[in-house]
Structures are given as C-alpha cells and as structure tokens.
Amino acid sequence: MTVFLQRLYFGLIGLFLALPIIVVAGVSVNEKQDLAFPPKGFSLGWYAEIFTNVEWRNALFASITLAALSAAVALLIALPLAWFLWRRHAPWANIFQLLGIAPFTLPPVITALGLLTFWAATGFYGQPATAVISHAIFFVTLPLVTLSLGFSSIDRSLVEAAATMGADDRTVFRTVVLPLILPYLVSGYAFAFVLSLNEYIVAYMTVGFTMETLPIKIFNALRYGYTPTMASVTILFVAIAATIFGLVARFGDLPKLLGAMSSRDQE
Amino acid sequence: MRRETPQKLTDYSPLVFPAGMLIVFFVVPFATMIAVSFFKRNPSGFYTPDFVFDNYARFLSLFFGKVLGFSLMLAIAVAICCIVLAVPFTYLLSRARRRTQVLWLVALLSILSLSEVIIGFAWSTLFSRTAGITNLLVMLGIMDQPVALNPSFGAVLTAMTYQALPYTVLVLYPALVRLDPTLTEAARTLGASPIRAFFTVVVPALRNTIVATLIMVFIFALGCYLLPQILGRPQHWTLSVLITDQAIYQSNMPFAAAMAVFLVLVTLGLVGLTVYAGRKGETA
Numbered sequence: 001m002t003v004f005l006q007r008l009y010f011g012l013i014g015l016f017l018a019l020p021i022i023v024v025a026g027v028s029v030n031e032k033q034d035l036a037f038p039p040k041g042f043s044l045g046w047y048a049e050i051f052t053n054v055e056w057r058n059a060l061f062a063s064i065t066l067a068a069l070s071a072a073v074a075l076l077i078a079l080p081l082a083w084f085l086w087r088r089h090a091p092w093a094n095i096f097q098l099l100g101i102a103p104f105t106l107p108p109v110i111t112a113l114g115l116l117t118f119w120a121a122t123g124f125y126g127q128p129a130t131a132v133i134s135h136a137i138f139f140v141t142l143p144l145v146t147l148s149l150g151f152s153s154i155d156r157s158l159v160e161a162a163a164t165m166g167a168d169d170r171t172v173f174r175t176v177v178l179p180l181i182l183p184y185l186v187s188g189y190a191f192a193f194v195l196s197l198n199e200y201i202v203a204y205m206t207v208g209f210t211m212e213t214l215p216i217k218i219f220n221a222l223r224y225g226y227t228p229t230m231a232s233v234t235i236l237f238v239a240i241a242a243t244i245f246g247l248v249a250r251f252g253d254l255p256k257l258l259g260a261m262s263s264r265d266q267e
Numbered sequence: 268m269r270r271e272t273p274q275k276l277t278d279y280s281p282l283v284f285p286a287g288m289l290i291v292f293f294v295v296p297f298a299t300m301i302a303v304s305f306f307k308r309n310p311s312g313f314y315t316p317d318f319v320f321d322n323y324a325r326f327l328s329l330f331f332g333k334v335l336g337f338s339l340m341l342a343i344a345v346a347i348c349c350i351v352l353a354v355p356f357t358y359l360l361s362r363a364r365r366r367t368q369v370l371w372l373v374a375l376l377s378i379l380s381l382s383e384v385i386i387g388f389a390w391s392t393l394f395s396r397t398a399g400i401t402n403l404l405v406m407l408g409i410m411d412q413p414v415a416l417n418p419s420f421g422a423v424l425t426a427m428t429y430q431a432l433p434y435t436v437l438v439l440y441p442a443l444v445r446l447d448p449t450l451t452e453a454a455r456t457l458g459a460s461p462i463r464a465f466f467t468v469v470v471p472a473l474r475n476t477i478v479a480t481l482i483m484v485f486i487f488a489l490g491c492y493l494l495p496q497i498l499g500r501p502q503h504w505t506l507s508v509l510i511t512d513q514a515i516y517q518s519n520m521p522f523a524a525a526m527a528v529f530l531v532l533v534t535l536g537l538v539g540l541t542v543y544a545g546r547k548g549e550t551a
Contacts, residue, residue, distance in 0.1 A: 002460075002461045002462070006359055009355065009356065009359065010356070010359065013352065013356050013432075014374075016429070016432075017374065017375075017378055017429070017432070017433075019393060019400075020386070020389035020390055020392070020393050020429070021389065023389070023392055023393045023398060023399075023400075024388070024389045024392055026398075027392055027398050034397070035392065035395060035397050035398045036397055036398050037392070037397075037398035037399070037402060038402075073288075076284065077284065077285045077288050077289070078285070080281035080282065080284060080285050081281070081282065081285035081286075083281060084279075084281045084282050084285075086270070087270065087271070088270060088271060088272065088273050088278065089270040089271060089272045090272065090273055093282060096282070096285060096286050096289055099289045099290075099293055099294065100285075100289060102293070103293055105486070105534075105538065106490075106531060106534055107486070107489055107490030107492075107507055107530055107534060108490050108492065109490065109492050109507045109510045109511060109527060109530070110300075110527045110530060110531055110534075111293075111296075112511075113300055113510060113514055113523060113524060113527045114293075114296035114297045114299065114300040114527075115292070115296050116514065116520075117296065117299045117300045117303045117520060117524060118292070118295060118296030118299045118300075120520075121299055133288075133292055134292070136288075136292075137288065137289070137292045137293050140289075191380075194380045195380050197380075198380055198381055198382035198385070199382065200382050200383055200384050200493065201383075201492055201493075201511065204515070205511075205514065205515070208515070215382040215384045215385070216384075218382070218384045218385065218388060219384045219493070222384070222387075222388055222391075222497070230388055231388075231392070234385045234388060234389060237381065237382070237385060238377060238381065241376070241377040241380045241381065242373060242374070242377040245372075245373045245376045245377055245380075246373050249369050249372065249373050254369050254372050254373070255365070255368055255369065255372065255444070258372060258437060258440055258441065259440070259441035
C-alpha cells in the first residue's frame with residue numbers, strides 16, 4: 001500500500017515536471033505552422049529550421065560560443081581561488097568566496113542591472129566580450145562550489161607524502177591535486193556551460209540590442225507571435241541539458257556533487 | 268600538507284586574477300548601480316550624475332506598494348507550494364535506490380537549468396486554447412470546449428512553482444540524505460505507520476532545514492523576472508519584472524537602480540534570517 005502511494009507520488013511529480021515538455025515536444029512536430037496539440041501530421045522540419053534558418057542558426061552559434069567562453073573564464077577565476085583557499089590559511093580571503101557566490105544568490109535582475117550600468121558607464125555597452133565577462137561573473141559560483149567540494153575531499157596525507165618526497169607546490173598541483181579534482185573541474189564547467197546557454201536577463205541587459213542569443217531570440221519571437229521553431233529549440237535545449245548532466249552523472253558522482261556526502265567523506 | 272599561512276608576497280599571487288575579476292566586474296558594477304540610484308533621470312539619454320532621493324521617494328506611492336505587496340505574496344505562495352510538494356518527495360528520493368536517485372537528479376538539474384523564456388513558452392503552450400491541457404479534458408469528455416487558462420494568477424503561480432520545485436528538491440536533498448535513518452526505524456518499531464513517522468519524526472527533525480529552505484526558495488521566486496510577464500496580466504507584475512521594464516523599455520535607469528538596491532536589501536535581510544535559522548538548527 002505505501003509502496004503504491006510512493007510510486008503514485010513520484011509519478012505525479014514526474015508528470016507535473018514532464019507535462020510542459022511533452023506538450024512542447026508534440027507541438028514541435030506539427031506539419032504546418034500551427035500551435036496544435038495533439039500535433040496535426042508529423043514533420044521534423046522545425047528541427048531542421050534551427051540549422052537552415054540563418055537567424056536561428058546565428059543565435060544558436062552565439063549562445064554556444066558565449067557559453068563555452070564564459071564557462072572557461074568562470075573556471076579561470078574559480079580554480080586559483082579555490083586552490084588558494086584550500087592551500088593557505090587566510091581567513092580574510094574567504095571574502096572572495098562570498099563575492100563569488102553573491103551574484104548567483106541575489107535575484108538575477110540585480111547582477112544584470114549592475115553590469116548594465118557598469119558597461120554603460122565605461123563605454124563598452126553592447127560589445128560581445130561584455131557578455132562573456134558578465135556570464136563568467138554571474139556563473140562563477142558553480143565551478144567555485146564544485147571545486148571547493150573537490151578540494152575538501154582530497155586526502156591531505158597524499159599531498160603531504162608528495163611534499164615529503166621533495167615535490168614543490170607546482171609539481172604537487174600537477175601530479176596529485178589536478179588529477180583528483182579533474183571531475184569537479186569538468187562538472188563545474190558543465191554546470192556553468194548549460195546555465196549560460198539558457199541565461200536570458202544578464203545577456204539581454206548587456207548585449208540584448210546588438211546580439212541575439214537563443215533565449216533572447218525565443219523571447220523576441222514570442223513577442224511577435226508563435227513559430228514552431230521555438231518548440232523545436234526548446235526540445236533541443238532540454239536534450240542538451242539532459243545529455244550533459246547525464247554525462248556528469250555517468251562519469252562523476254552526482255549525489256556527492258550535489259552535497260550529499262556521507263559524513264566519512266568529509267574532512 | 269597542512270594549510271599554511273601565506274609567508275611571502277608571492278604566496279598571494281594565485282589570488283590576484285580571481286580577486287581582480289570579482290572586484291572589477293562585480294563589486295564595481297554593484298557600486299555603480301548604487302550610485303546611479305541617486306542620479307537624475309535624463310529623458311534623452313541614460314541619466315545625469317546628481318545626488319537626489321527622488322528615485323527612492325517614488326517608493327512611497329500606492330502603485331509601488333501594491334507591486335511590492337504582490338511580489339512578496341507571490342513569492343511566499345510559490346515557496347509554500349514548493350515546500351509542500353518537495354519535502355515528502357525529497358524524503359522518498361533520499362531513501363530510493365542510488366540509480367533512481369541519479370536519474371531523478373539528472374531530470375531535476377535539466378529542468379532547473381532551463382531558461383525562464385523556455386519555461387514561460389512551454390507553460391503558455393500548455394495553457395493555450397489550441398494546444399493546451401484543456402484539449403485533453405475535452406477528449407476525455409470532462410469539458411465541452413477547450414479554453415485558454417492564461418493570462419491568470421494561477422498560470423503564473425503554476426509556472427513559478429514548476430521553475431522553483433527542482434531548486435527546492437536540490438536544496439533539501441543533502442540534508443535529507445544525511446538524516447539518520449534509525450530515527451524513522453525507531454518510530455516504525457514503536458508501531459507508527461510510515462506516514463505518521465514522516466510527520467511526527469522526519470518533519471520535526473528537519474524543522475530548521477525546512478525554514479531555511481523556505482526562505483531560499485522565497486528569494487529564488489522573488490528573482491523571477493519573465494513568467495509574470497508572459498503568463499500574467501499587468502497586475503501580476505513583480506518587482507523584478509518592474510525593474511527590467513524600467514531599465515529596458517522605459518529607460519529610467521535611476522529608478523530601476525533604486526528598486527534593485529531595495530530588492531538587494533530585502534534579499535540580504537532574508538539571507539541573514541536563513542543563516543540565523545541555520546545556526547539555530549546546529550545548536551538544536
């Protein structure tokens with residue numbers, strides 16, 4: 001009886017989460033340009049449209065470039081910071097950890113507006129590079145959190161052994177630390193990448209008038225009515241996210257990454 | 268290797284790039300925004316430097332009071348819906364097999380990462396007359412004719428709950444995984460039904476976690492900037508929507524900045540509350 005209730009509850013939550021995606025998937029295969037569910041006819045033409053239509057293809061390309069670059073910059077900020085905080089005893093430096101987490105904790109409009117006023121004041125407003133830096137700052141939290149977790153799970157006696165054998169900081173980092181935190185590095189990048197791909201408000205406030213990322217493109221299209229490409233792009237994005245997180249889960253320890261460590265794993 | 272206190276100046280070198288980036292591109296923009304909130308609006312361009320309180324004085328209007336009141340009410344409603352749905356769900360999930368857990372976590376992360384634009388579009392489709400859920404009800408013979416369910420308050424609330432639910436589960440998840448399973452076992456041995464054990468043992472043991480999560484989801488919902496615009500009527504606009512609108516469409520940056528500063532203060536106050544609730548949880 002309770003097992004049945006349990007299954008039922010899982011099923012209902014699953015249905016709630018899947019329903020919008022199911023409907024959009026149905027709508028995306030309509031043969032003609034109408035918003036109908038169940039779909040009338042079947043066609044994958046709207047998926048091809050993402051790549052054949054110049055506007056959608058450019059938006060997709062812009063989004064992927066932005067996500068790949070900004071996640072890399074976020075990693076470049078997070079790695080030395082997380083390493084320093086793990087290697088050194090400097091309590092005041094924790095302020096930077098806090099600064100790294102703040103943009104993600106505050107309502108996104110705030111970070112977006114702060115960056116908009118900043119880029120406008122410095123005269124760079126609208127340039128593509130500003131979006132890369134803005135997203136890197138906005139999403140630096142993710143690699144920072146995964147890397148802090150990665151560093152804290154390193155057995156310090158390993159590092160100590162290496163140091164006793166005469167390895168300097170650089171060698172220890174390359175031969176011991178880096179291999180151990182690599183999964184956390186990759187997942188931090190993956191999280192930042194997927195979220196940047198989907199991010200709307202920061203991109204819109206920084207480069208919304210000069211560049212179209214996919215979320216901006218979808219929103220602009222939404223304001224002028226409906227086109228089935230929005231539906232196919234949505235499904236594409238769900239698929240990308242599920243694939244990337246699926247890979248993270250396949251090659252990493254997802255429950256642990258999300259903070260569910262058993263107490264013996266902790267320092 | 269123990270953690271060492273930095274000895275030489277070069278020991279600080281790894282900190283230079285991260286600290287520089289965070290200061291230049293987060294602290295300075297934040298300060299710029301605060302400065303702009305005291306500037307005067309310039310209808311022809313962005314703004315002119317000044318030091319006036321006009322932008323803050325506008326908070327004292329009935330319109331602003333209504334928007335603020337509605338934003339807070341909506342965020343509370345979303346947070347409560349999410350907690351009610353997520354606490355039992357996360358509890359069951361944390362007791363499920365590892366494979367099941369990982370599968371759900373991947374699904375939850377995928378939905379959590381979805382753009383607000385996409386969530387808004389998906390729900391507006393689901394609530395539409397031509398492709399919406401009501402077509403299904405017509406097919407089942409429950410309704411006579413398909414209807415549009417948006418724009419409406421219910422549509423905004425549902426979509427925001429949808430957006431915040433994965434977040435709620437992921438915030439609760441670590442705490443629930445760590446919850447001592449012997450607690451419920453003891454209750455069960457003493458003859459409590461699983462449901463009774465959940466409400467009399469699990470929920471009280473997690474009271475502080477639940478309060479902290481409630482506040483975090485509240486902040487998350489407060490940041491929602493598009494769903495009220497896509498799925499609601501103008502009276503359903505929240506503070507975040509209003510800030511975007513003022514900054515982009517009305518090009519009134521100083522007023523938008525003043526509202527953003529206000530939103531930061533509300534958020535910081537709430538984060539303080541969360542930390543306080545967390546502390547109390549540790550000592551309890």
